Amino acid sequence: MLPAHSLIAYALAFLPGDVFPLHADRCVAPEPSSSAWSAKLTASDCSLDSTVPGPLWQPATLRRIPVVVHVLADSSCTNVNIPDALVHSQIAVLNEDFRALAGSPGGAGVDSKIEFFLATVDPSGNPSTGIKRYCNTTWYQDQGSYWLSIAWDPTRYLNIYTNSAGGSRGYVPFLPADPAGAIGQPQDRVVINWLAFGRPGPVSPYHHGRTVTHEVGHYLGLFHTYYAGCGTATAPGCYTTGDRICDTPPNATSHKGCTAGITSCGGVPVPIQNYMELTDDACMTGFSAEQVQRMRCTLATYRPDLAQ
Template sequence: MDQTVPGPLWQPTTLRRIPVVVHVISDAACVNGNVTDALVHSQLTVLNEDFRAVAGSPGGAGVDSKIEFFLATVDPSGNPTTGIRRYCNTTWYQDQGSYWLTIAWDTTRYLNLYTNSAAGSRGYVPFLPADPAGAVGQPQDRVVINWQAFGRVGPVVPYHKGRTVTHEVGHYLGLFHTYYSGCGTATAPACYTTGDRICDTPPNATSHKGCTASTSCGGVPVPIQNYMELTDDACMTGFSAEQVQRMRCTLASFRSTLAQ
């Protein structure tokens, strides 16, 4: 699925709910990275505001994907759970040691979200679902977030409003950066096979930081408000309609057992 499949089949007409397990990994002293339960719950609130484009919230200007997220209430063995797991391990905190082989829950049934140092990045997913070299449903299928860019209000400005998770879950559900492969072709049908493979996001040559309006690709405004840019949390306000369709397509085609 290197291109979006727009059209009525992938319109967000039904609600899909995804169970999440948050693996909070701190250092051996259980100090650095020790994200609170309250911050975890705040992050789930942000995810739902953003993916549901909740009116009056910072994500209210986007398109409602009708995808929701909730902390898992039952673990893979059928036991009650809070959906939050905690570990104190410096190697894992440094994003090393293949920790997912030890602690991942069934990745075909849960979104496994890990907080640690993310190896110094703000966050990442190891592959997109349609990547032929990917491993959907394997233990390494995950979202990793730097604990300093997690939750609302998070510890480090300007990535303190929870949008790093929104961005990375966008990747987890099949979205490219808006600047993927550069400008591409702005008009259909070529916009579905160039750039970010989506036609209703503006052509975008490279990543941007901050919230200063600028232009790219021959004078087109940069989509600083799109969750799939790298701008500050404060200026991100939504997914586009075709980004929503791509995520719905991903759920049906590559993560068919994930959502309820």
């Protein structure tokens, strides 16, 4: 693994004039850690506090989520290069990863039976490609409440925006259930740095589209595997500590690169292959069975009108 300054140098060399913000973290999704979060919870099998995996959340039926991708370039319309084909490649990556498609890079994961497709009709019922383009420097800089004027009904569509993502590789503004009532509001969205979007994306090692897989994991209720540190290693405590998931190993902190054999939390192998770590795209291969159940629960509990 290259040190961070080498990665930045590489990115700058790769894209002269464009600063790819290789922060220490891939993602700036919020990390709820206070009791204030807990106080807002409603009882469910996939609350901020706990996961209750069970037969109800097994991936039995196919759920298909319509997606609109809003491509936000600056006012010159020239600084972002995301042709339609690259958007299609990103949807293909999502489906490979969430369906654990045999033979694909995500084939080692668990099939969530959740699929994604570019919306074919807009909220008014008019035919659409599911791709919208805007040229607005403020929006490209991830400033201004652009979602208020261009979001498609977030209760019925997954809204993905590509821009500079506020200097991160991507984020969701909140996790399901907090703050209460935020789901389905215009700000309910997934934001991706265009430099980490699509396959092949423009900048290695985040060029296989896994930033979107990771952020959609948050959007469907998953924490980072290292959320809240090691937590309790065994059931039932591991459902209410750490990442609230027992079949992901305890993990103290985020990791970069693809270093096999690294350990955390007293010698436990780091899940470098899990989409909810921060490792390079190339070594990510799957969600766990209980992560899949938590996402299925989130979809049913918090986003009941989203999937078809």
